[in-house]
Amino acid sequence: MPERGPDPAGSVQRLLPSDPSAIAGYRLLGRLGAGGMGVVYLGRTEAGELAAVKVTLSGQADDPDFRARFRREVEAARRVSSPWAVPVTGADPEAPEPWMATAFVPGPSIAEAVAAHGPLPVRSVRILGVAIARALAAVHAAGLVHRDVKPGNVLLAVDGPRLIDFGIARTTGESALTSTDMVVGTPGFLAPEQAEARGAEIGPPSDVFALGCLLAYTVTGRLPFGRGAVDALLYRTVHDAPDLRGIEGDMAALLAGCLAKDPAARPTADQVAERLAEDEPRGADWLPPEVVRTIAERSARMLALPDIDLTRGGKPGPAATGAGRRRVLLLSGAAVLAAAGGGAALWAGLSGSGGSAGSPRKRDWVIGVQADLTGPQKRVGAEQERGARLAVDAFNARADRPFSFALRTADDRGDTIRATAVAREMAEDRDITAVLGSTGDYTTQAVRPLYEEALLPLISVSAGLNLLTAADNRAFNRTISSHPEIASQLAYSLQRFYSLRLKRRKARPGLIQDRTDDEYSWQYTVRFNQLMQTVYGHHTLPRVVPASVEDYGPVVDSILDARADAFLHSGGPRTTAKVAKLLRERKFDGPMLAGGHALDPEFLKEAGEAAEGWTIGAPVGDPTALATARPFAAAYRKKYGTAPGYYAGEAFDAVNMMIEEVVGAAGGGKRPSRETLAGALRDKTYDGVMGYYRFDPKAGGLTGLRTHLHGVKQGRFTYIGTAPTEDPGRWKG
Template sequence: MEGLRPGDPSAIAGYRLLGRLGAGGMGVVYLGRTDSGELAAVKVTLSDQSDDPDFRARFRREVEAARRVSSPWAVPVAAADPDAPEPWLATAFVPGPSLAEAVAAHGPLPPRGARILGAAVARALAAVHAAGLVHRDVKPGNVLLALDGPRLIDFGIARPADGTALTAADMVVGTPGFLAPEQAEARGSEIGPPSDVFALACLLAYAVTGRLPFGRGAVDALLYRTVHDDPDLGGVDDGLAELLTACLAKDPGRRPTAAEVAERLAEDTPPGGTAWLPPEVVRTIAERSARMLALPDIEPTHAGEPEPAPRPVARRRALLAGGGTLLAAGAGAALWAVLRDEGDASAGAPPRRKKWAIGVQADLSGPQKELGIEQERGARLAVEAFNTRPDRPFSLHLAAADDAGDETRALAAARRLADDREVAAVLGSTGDYTTQAVLPVYEEAALPLMTVSAGLNLLTSKPSRSFMQACPGHPETAAQLAYVLQNFYRQLKRPVARPGVLQDRTDDQYAWQYAAMINHMLGSRYGHRTHPRVVPASVGDYARVVREMVDAGIDAYVHAGGAGSAAQAARALRAAGFDGPLLAGPRVLGREFLELAGDAADGWVVGAPVADPSRKPAAKPFAAAYRKRYGRAPGHYAGESFDAISMMIGQLVRTVRDGGTPGRGALADSVRRGRYKGIMGEYRFKPERGQLDGLGTCLYVAEGGRFRYLADAPAEDPGRLRKA
């Protein structure tokens, strides 16, 4: 909860407003309290929307819908006034986290807990359907966990089951990943109670496994899979999987009703008490409940009240950080005054620590261990270099956590690092999906997290206070590779006219982003008639698909997928006698592709957001130190990891030397607002979401069982690539 803003009211009807719970497209949700001490969530519409008759009608419909639902597992309406100048709605306040928050921070629920959750939500949906309504947005964010059981909330897009609606007939309403096929295809007349049952099954699969049954990624791809693919229920026990399979039937008429689901999930013990929840979730509920009980009265606010003056901040000095690199002061200097966890020395904080830790969460034993080990080594060398400085204000050690590229292990690793109060910042994770899984954990802990290899654009799709993506996103890398294909080969008198693009869905989010950008650039931007192919994860015979592409007349081949399928494609292309350009993205850069493809790997050009330290003069001392420590030249991402750790160490030192006590609140913001000149290049970030501001893709060519640096991928002048 955040405090009230100067323009917020201090009271609405009989509710004294204590703070903001959130804001969205309809308006602002406040925490309110009655004179008798009861808490409520008070939703108030935005003033510029209340004059819209359609909007007011939708709000009135929400109130009517919520009032018609009677269930102990649905949050009841306490009061409402749809006809007020700014319509408002008050519901009972549930202090617990949402299911989405709980799973992200603490992992999936135990099987029994998931069944009790499912039974309660199914009963709530049965009440919704008995009232003649369809919820249409059943998702983890709309299920709150309380000490006495879960609660279904948010009837904002519920509608009568007879199909009457105020939205367009072809509008997709709801949350992708939890939409039934009839919702995904906007088949309005078919949307009904079975659609909610489908969404409930998706929610339960997520609660048990932490995964969505139809995956994640771009909306179009996700909706396509929902309509056409079978669900992934791996990790769900047989009994529950059988029920979920029935609920996820493509034909709405074949799904059980919500009441039937509740009956099949019924337990001997009703969902009272907390035995059905993991202890970590129970602690979160208890802590939030205690904070609500301790809330003080809030003085009334008035529109136009001035913002409080910022606290004075000492003048900041520039710091010459380890490795001979300069970290310039950024625009966020005022944020150094108070770091959330330890406070300010002037406010009576404990003495400054003499020892801190930098965390590294990486894949050290899984499918991307080649990259993860290099990242851990680069980070370790940065910490060791700092500890040799005679003027260091504290000592550092490295706290390494191996997530093995597994999302469940990644959550456990993130929680261990977040709970370690010596850890000031974290490098990680190696992979896209492990990074996506752990973001809520680090966000909740306000612990800075920087990745040098996870390039999904979904990681930066929302504002963040802790995350930094120190590499270009996959769509940016793909756009540069398309530019290379368009211009470089034209200079070599091999202009491309019919490029083939294969999207391998075994790595679906990455492959979708990469293929979509390649097809867009080559087709819409450069006017080529691409020959795209999408290969489902269940297809193991890439040779047949590749032969079809060659027979169709492709004159270049771009692979959007992982190393394993790229190796199969390379062998098939070699067998077919294809001699056109062969290109791929960062998933292919590594020993796995070279070993699996053999001689067929030769000539492949790979674009990846990683530089070669041997080509960077500033990296020579680092490369020498790496060779001395590990007996060989540094591998991919070691240098970038050294830079990432050096950035965060530099800001820790700045805080201590300026009299502050390092904490977790402002470190990420300070790094994002500065500019850093490292051994591998210059870094600067877009402060709101933590994206790298600028491109940094390099090209490598496979030759004789290794990848040789070719050139930095050109943004404008491809002439220098030809010279390389």
């Protein structure tokens, strides 16, 4: 649980009645964050200095192993002396509720900055690299290994970055308190020796490897070993070359050295600092202006903190006056306000204008949309946003409406880090009654716990990972079938083709697991392979293609040489098009199947004539082909001047469900609680333009199976209909 600045929205949460009002000499002003281990508070000393105060839960403190780990964290942080590491300002690991305070940094983390503003300029990254390398050199000089260098553990300030969180640091050569075969750290920023849990080999070079990952991410916005399932990510870290595209010159050579598989081949932290050879930051100009503005805005929000709330600790002593609080903050924040060029405007904003501060604002009725509008799935995200807007507009046009809805849209760019920032903002906005989103599998996976914690209803119409509905959910529902469920219906469709059309009892389908989208492809091929082999008794020909492979020819040829009579490719539109072209060149005439991600105009464009004859199993139907959706399709064309996309209809239905339940629960105009609305949506059955919806009462998945088949004819997708369904008892489990 790192010592962080404010959350991505730049706000400090109010204290709960159960929170203490003070810890040791720190008055607590608000919450910065909370986790399974405890809470991080924003605290202030009697002298007016701000601190991030981490307090562990009393239940954790009763665990001797946990207390020993916390004691080690305090000791490790105290041993590091560097201007680029956040210093410890106080701690008591022996207290009934152990606590530790560190200097407060109001700036964003690298993760937040890159998510909000994109990769940093090369000069900024070089200066950042010098500072963090020197911080790691101090860590290593103290006989420690940090073991969790990642974007979330580096905060950005106008005078340079700060390394935080020594929660899993350990002494060089020390046996970990955790199991020796446990992978400790953050996948994507682990060295190969950490990924394989080779405890004896974990040392300072492991931190240098993580620093290489950190700098590569900061300058490109990409993880050097990609994203996806943890086991696949760890495998690529150990075996694959890093993705350093777009990095040039000495920076590329240095990062390649940092990311060497052999720890002995990596430079030391001191050598990294020397090779980057940039001046240390001496002002805000080391950061791009938009990041400086973010720091300025956060510093300004600190000036507007409310007085201390009465909490568990009883009536607090006299708090510093507003003027005193501002005076202290100005000592650390005046420079950044001036550097942002907006000091006067920020002060004016804090003073307010018009209306009494005590008069409550009338709350709006808002539906939130969290979508990828500018990232890799921007087409799908735009379809969802349009469908949602059409639903809101249709309701607001009704003469009998009790109130009107507004639509609040946020672009998470398909990035998991930015997605969590968006979700926090949505969850904190008490006007928002329910949310549609997110667009992608991995962004939805990242934000679901945040919406669950806030009990803010979230409906996904496009995320198909099975884990999203594999555990208990109270606030999350999904209107589509999961990837494995769709794979199951594709398998049964092919089985029917074999038995009814070809009269075959034994067949040889080929399967390509495309690791450019690892988790999605794995879920498709594993379920499809399982059914074809164990249920239907066919001889499958599976192949796995690493993400780095560009030439699919040898893979396709090896399957054809084994006498394959059908193909399933589970990947995105570009790689599906590669396979389609190869099969056309080889004159393959058997069934060719693909998963839902191939239902994309890019597949038609890239494959050309080779797309003809392919069948795609997708979670959504075609609104222009369904009789029930004709009025919706007509209204969509009238508003947007084009036919609705595949996911627009599902979004239209989902938002109509939300509106119907909000209105139904808002008796007498009273706003229903989020918990009430979440329960009502879970129990709801709804007959929409795209189909019938009913949710699993425990996990929120769509009950029953619903896969839509789309074919390619004359260069266009043609809707075939819903896939045939077999008794699910034969394959579930």
